[in-house]
Amino acid sequence: MKLSELGERKFLTTVVRKLLEHSELDDVYHKDGIVYKMDGFPLSFGFTFSDPYDIGWKSITAAVSDVVAKGSLPNEVMISIGLDPDLEVSDASALMEGIIDSTNYYGGKVVGGDTNGSKKGEGWIDVAIIGKALCYKPLSNAKEGDTIVLTNKIGMTTVAFISFLKGIEVPHHFLTSLRHPVANRYLPLVMHNNCEHISTSTDISDGLLISLSKVAEASGKGVNLTTIPYREDVLDQLNRLSMDPFSSLKYGGEEYEALLVVTGREVEHIMEEMSNWGMRPLIVGKVIEREGLYFMGKKMEPSGWDNFRGWD
Numbered sequence: 001m002k003l004s005e006l007g008e009r010k011f012l013t014t015v016v017r018k019l020l021e022h023s024e025l026d027d028v029y030h031k032d033g034i035v036y037k038m039d040g041f042p043l044s045f046g047f048t049f050s051d052p053y054d055i056g057w058k059s060i061t062a063a064v065s066d067v068v069a070k071g072s073l074p075n076e077v078m079i080s081i082g083l084d085p086d087l088e089v090s091d092a093s094a095l096m097e098g099i100i101d102s103t104n105y106y107g108g109k110v111v112g113g114d115t116n117g118s119k120k121g122e123g124w125i126d127v128a129i130i131g132k133a134l135c136y137k138p139l140s141n142a143k144e145g146d147t148i149v150l151t152n153k154i155g156m157t158t159v160a161f162i163s164f165l166k167g168i169e170v171p172h173h174f175l176t177s178l179r180h181p182v183a184n185r186y187l188p189l190v191m192h193n194n195c196e197h198i199s200t201s202t203d204i205s206d207g208l209l210i211s212l213s214k215v216a217e218a219s220g221k222g223v224n225l226t227t228i229p230y231r232e233d234v235l236d237q238l239n240r241l242s243m244d245p246f247s248s249l250k251y252g253g254e255e256y257e258a259l260l261v262v263t264g265r266e267v268e269h270i271m272e273e274m275s276n277w278g279m280r281p282l283i284v285g286k287v288i289e290r291e292g293l294y295f296m297g298k299k300m301e302p303s304g305w306d307n308f309r310g311w312d
């Protein structure tokens with residue numbers, strides 16, 4: 001069987017998980033207050049419209065997103081790059097500047113890395129981060145009745161992805177978050193202040209549905225999504241593209257927002273604090289007893305980005 005038939009998530013849960021020291025496949029590995037993260041992508045994921053600086057910036061944001069979503073702050077950062085020998089030095093410098101600026105923005109420091117040659121069009125960036133946990137909660141910790149809060153409304157990348165797949169030109173502003181995504185660096189502080197009320201948390205970089213179902217599976221519970229958390233301009237544009245919001249959900253990913261799973265009555269207070277730090281949070285669902293993923297009580301399949309299958 002080929003990897004493309006099995007899919008990335010099944011490969012991780014049925015093959016990789018068995019070979020690891022521990023069985024929890026969380027966004028970061030946590031031990032004694034320290035978190036460990038590795039995240040990478042081929043440079044071709046920068047599409048044709050991203051410049052080298054922004055690709056460097058984004059490689060850090062993608063990795064930091066998992067760290068901040070787990071209530072942690074990045075410290076040491078290491079970078080492994082593979083570059084085409086024909087690349088201009090000025091472009092390679094811009095890529096490194098994007099990496100350094102982004103790391104500084106999130107409060108970390110680049111302490112080293114590795115440089116390799118790649119074939120044309122096959123370069124990559126891998127980022128490793130060691131960080132400090134201010135409020136780490138394992139994915140398995142979600143409890144029945146918990147409220148699920150998303151840091152901001154989403155959908156910009158979904159419009160871009162659907163437009164590409166349809167071969168339609170994308171209005172410029174929908175590309176901004178794909179080019180230069182910014183994760184909220186204050187989220188770990190809000191989580192730290194309210195840690196006793198947070199059951200767990202995760203980012204939504206592979207798409208909202210995948211992340212919700214990871215929470216459900218890890219905790220042995222279910223998740224009921226109660227709204228489609230798209231921005232108004234996204235809903236308008238999907239309408240123009242003749243796509244309904246529900247079927248668009250699977251074309252997600254590369255949105256560096258986070259889900260907080262909140263227990264008890266502090267939800268409003270936590271959302272107010274998030275607003276004070278620049279987020280516009282909203283409630284998107286609940287943890288329920290019945291296993292699986294549901295939309296307004298109706299069972300649905302988790303779908304989203306898969307590195308071996310694309311949007312699946």
Ligand SMILES: Nc1ncnc2c1ncn2[C@@H]1O[C@H](COP(=O)(O)OP(=O)(O)O)[C@@H](O)[C@H]1O
Binds near residue numbers: 012016025026039205
């Ligand atoms: N090649 C690998 N070897 C060991 N663990 C891996 C490998 N690839 C992924 N994992 C682990 O599987 C889990 C899920 O990975 P991934 O989907 O890439 O996470 P995320 O989307 O949060 O970046 C993580 O705990 C990660 O550390």
Ligand SMILES: Cc1ncc(C[n+]2csc(CCOP(=O)(O)OP(=O)(O)O)c2C)c(N)n1
Binds near residue numbers: 045252
């Ligand atoms: C050419 C191209 N096709 C498809 C995509 C879409 N895409 C690539 S990676 C990804 C998911 C998230 O990536 P990342 O945050 O690096 O992944 P993680 O390891 O955290 O899951 C998506 C939606 C793209 N960026 N470029």
Ligand SMILES: [Mg+2]
Binds near residue numbers: 063066
């Ligand atoms: Mg990630």
